[in-house]
Amino acid sequence: MAYTAPPSFTTRPTLSGTFGMAASTHWLATASAQSVLERGGNAFDAVVAGAFVLHIVEPHLNGPGGDLVGIFATADDATPTVLMGQGPAPAGATIERFRAEGLDLVPGAGGLAAAIPGAVDAWLLLLRDHGTWELTDVLAYAIGYARDGHALGPAAAATIGRVASLFMRDWTTSADLWMPGGAPPAAGTVVRNPAYAAVLDGLVHASCTVRDDGPIGRAARIDAARSEWKSGLVAQEAAAFVAAPHRHSSGGLHAGVIGVDDFASFDAGYEPAVTGEFRGRTIAKAGPWTQGPAILQTLGMLEPLADDLLDPSQEEGAHTILEAQKLAFADRDAWFGDDDVDLDALLSADYLDERRSLIDGEASTAFRPGALRGRAASHPPLRTTPASATALGVGEPTVAKSGETRGDTCHIDVIDRWGNIISVTPSGGWLQSSPTIPALGFCLGTRLQMTWLEPGLTSTLRPGRRPRTTLTPTLVLHDGLPEFAIGSPGGDQQDQWQLLVLLRMIVGGYSPQQAIDAPALHTTALVDSFWPRTWDPAGAVVEDRLGDDVIAGLERRGHVVTRAGDWSLGRVSAVGRDASTGLVWGAANPRGMQGYAAGR
Numbered sequence: 001m002a003y004t005a006p007p008s009f010t011t012r013p014t015l016s017g018t019f020g021m022a023a024s025t026h027w028l029a030t031a032s033a034q035s036v037l038e039r040g041g042n043a044f045d046a047v048v049a050g051a052f053v054l055h056i057v058e059p060h061l062n063g064p065g066g067d068l069v070g071i072f073a074t075a076d077d078a079t080p081t082v083l084m085g086q087g088p089a090p091a092g093a094t095i096e097r098f099r100a101e102g103l104d105l106v107p108g109a110g111g112l113a114a115a116i117p118g119a120v121d122a123w124l125l126l127l128r129d130h131g132t133w134e135l136t137d138v139l140a141y142a143i144g145y146a147r148d149g150h151a152l153g154p155a156a157a158a159t160i161g162r163v164a165s166l167f168m169r170d171w172t173t174s175a176d177l178w179m180p181g182g183a184p185p186a187a188g189t190v191v192r193n194p195a196y197a198a199v200l201d202g203l204v205h206a207s208c209t210v211r212d213d214g215p216i217g218r219a220a221r222i223d224a225a226r227s228e229w230k231s232g233l234v235a236q237e238a239a240a241f242v243a244a245p246h247r248h249s250s251g252g253l254h255a256g257v258i259g260v261d262d263f264a265s266f267d268a269g270y271e272p273a274v275t276g277e278f279r280g281r282t283i284a285k286a287g288p289w290t291q292g293p294a295i296l297q298t299l300g301m302l303e304p305l306a307d308d309l310l311d312p313s314q315e316e317g318a319h320t321i322l323e324a325q326k327l328a329f330a331d332r333d334a335w336f337g338d339d340d341v342d343l344d345a346l347l348s349a350d351y352l353d354e355r356r357s358l359i360d361g362e363a364s365t366a367f368r369p370g371a372l373r374g375r376a377a378s379h380p381p382l383r384t385t386p387a388s389a390t391a392l393g394v395g396e397p398t399v400a401k402s403g404e405t406r407g408d409t410c411h412i413d414v415i416d417r418w419g420n421i422i423s424v425t426p427s428g429g430w431l432q433s434s435p436t437i438p439a440l441g442f443c444l445g446t447r448l449q450m451t452w453l454e455p456g457l458t459s460t461l462r463p464g465r466r467p468r469t470t471l472t473p474t475l476v477l478h479d480g481l482p483e484f485a486i487g488s489p490g491g492d493q494q495d496q497w498q499l500l501v502l503l504r505m506i507v508g509g510y511s512p513q514q515a516i517d518a519p520a521l522h523t524t525a526l527v528d529s530f531w532p533r534t535w536d537p538a539g540a541v542v543e544d545r546l547g548d549d550v551i552a553g554l555e556r557r558g559h560v561v562t563r564a565g566d567w568s569l570g571r572v573s574a575v576g577r578d579a580s581t582g583l584v585w586g587a588a589n590p591r592g593m594q595g596y597a598a599g600r
Helices: 027-038 043-057 095-100 119-130 140-148 154-162 164-169 172-178 194-208 214-231 233-242 260-265 293-302 315-335 349-356 491-506 512-517 548-556
Strands: 015-017 020-024 067-073 081-085 269-272 274-278 281-285 412-416 421-427 474-478 481-487 521-523 539-542 560-563 573-577 584-588 596-599
Touching (some): 015 020, 015 596, 020 573, 020 584, 027 043, 027 140, 027 596, 043 119, 043 140, 043 194, 043 412, 043 421, 067 119, 067 481, 081 119, 081 421, 119 214, 154 164, 194 214, 194 233, 214 233, 214 260, 274 293, 281 293, 293 349, 293 491, 315 491, 412 573, 412 584, 421 474, 421 573, 481 491, 539 548, 573 596
Antiparallel strands (some): 020 412, 020 596, 067 421, 081 269, 281 474, 412 421, 474 481, 521 539, 573 584
C-alpha cells in the first residue's frame, strides 16, 4: 500500500521567510525570541530570552529550579552539539538515606526528589559562548512579565486548581504565590512573580559589577551571574528552605538533602551528539543519560521496511511503529543511564536486525530488553499498579495512561538568517513539584524520581550522577548540513510524538505543519519515567482522528487502546531551512491553542 497522502487542510500554514523563525509551546516566548531576532540578536540570544519567558508564562511546565537538554549547530560549524543542563543527584541523595525515610521509590513531588538545578546555568553558558547580547537585554523580557504580569493560561490555571487543597493544607508558601485570594485563579487572571523578577535582577546586577569592555568583559559579566546563581541568594535560600520537612507524593513528611555546596558544584556543559542514519538523513540526539538514543534504535529498526509500515495512519504501520518503540524503550529502561552505555552495540546493524525480527502481527505483552555482547539486561521493577498516592500533582504532568491530558513540559526552537539553529526542551521545577521558596518565587525540581532505589541498575540513584532524563530535542541534518530542529514536551511520549512527525516528513512527504497536525498515537508499554513508575503491557493511546477502522484493527491485534479525543496528543514544534530555496520555515502544534511559530 502507498503511504497515506498528506492532508490538504492544516490548522495553520508552515511559515516561511528569509530572516529567521522561532517556535515554542507559548506564544509569548515565541514572540520574545522573534523580537530578539528583529533587534539583531542571533538564534542563541533569542532562545535564551524566550526560555526565561517560559519560566514565567508556563510555570506549571518548567521553572528555574529545573533542567534542560538542547541540541544546536552554529553558522560556522554544522557539527551537532548537545547543551547539557541536567544537574546530578546531590551529595546527600543516597539509597540509604531514602530507605531510612521508609521509601521504596523516589517521590514524584517534594524537595527530597530534587536534582541540582541545571537549566539556568546552561542558558547562561550558551549565551556566554554563542550569543552576542548582554545579559541585561536578554533577561528584560522575562523580568517584565514577572514584574508587570501576564495572563494566566487555561492549563496553568487548571493545574493550580488540581493542587489547590495541597497548597492550602500543606504547601502554604505555594498558596501565597499562586492563590493570593485564597482560591485558584481563573484563566486570564493577570499574575505576577515579583520574587523571581528580583532574582533575575540580582543576576543582572552581578553581571554589571564587571566593567571590562569587549567580548572578554561580556563573558566575564555572564560568568559573574553564573557565580551569583550558584553561590548567592538562590543556593542559600533553596537549601535552607527544603531542609524543613514537608509533604511529599509518598504522603510522608521529608526534608530535602540538597545543600549550598551542591549548587556550587555543578557546571553546565557541551557534549557531542549521538547520531544515526535514516533514509538519507542524519538524526542527532543527546546521549544515553537521556532517552534520545531510543529513537535512533526505533528508526534503525524501521529503516528497511516498506513505506506503508512506517505510516502511522494505517493499521499495520501504526502496529509496527508501536511494536518497534516497545523494544527500544525496553532497552532504554534496561540499559540507559549516566554510565558507560554500550551504544555501539545498541545501535549496531546486527543488533537492530535481531530486534526487528521480534516484531510480528500481534501486540506483545512482554518486557523484552535485548542482551548486549552476551550480557543479560538488569531491568527495573515492573509495577503494573500504582503505589499509594496522596492528592499531589506528581510526576512530570503529561498525557496520562488514561488518555487524560494533564499538561507536560515545554519546548523552544530558533533558526536565524546566519544559519545558527537550536532546539531545547526545558523542564522540571513545575509549580506543583515542591513548595515555593518564598524569597525566590519558584520551587526545585523532582528529576531524581527517574532513578531507582535498587542497586546495580544503570539508573540507580547515586550522588553525583545524572538521572536518566526524558528531555530529548532533535537536530536533523541532510548532506551534512542542518535541515531542521524539532522537539516536543510529553515525558515518555516526547520521542514517540517526534517520531511520527519525522516519519511523515521524511518518508511521507508531508510539510512540517501537515506532519504536526496529523493524528498521533503512542505506547504506554514502557516503565513510566515518573512516579509511581508503572508499566502498562500492550497499552496504547490514540487520537480518535486516527479512525475507527485503524483503532479497531489495533485492538484486534491485542493492543489495549485508550482513545484520547481528536486533538490531545503531541506538542511538537520545529524550525528549519529548505536547502533548495534557502528559505527558513517554522511550524508549531495547534493542540491546546497555545504553541505558535513566528518569523519572516
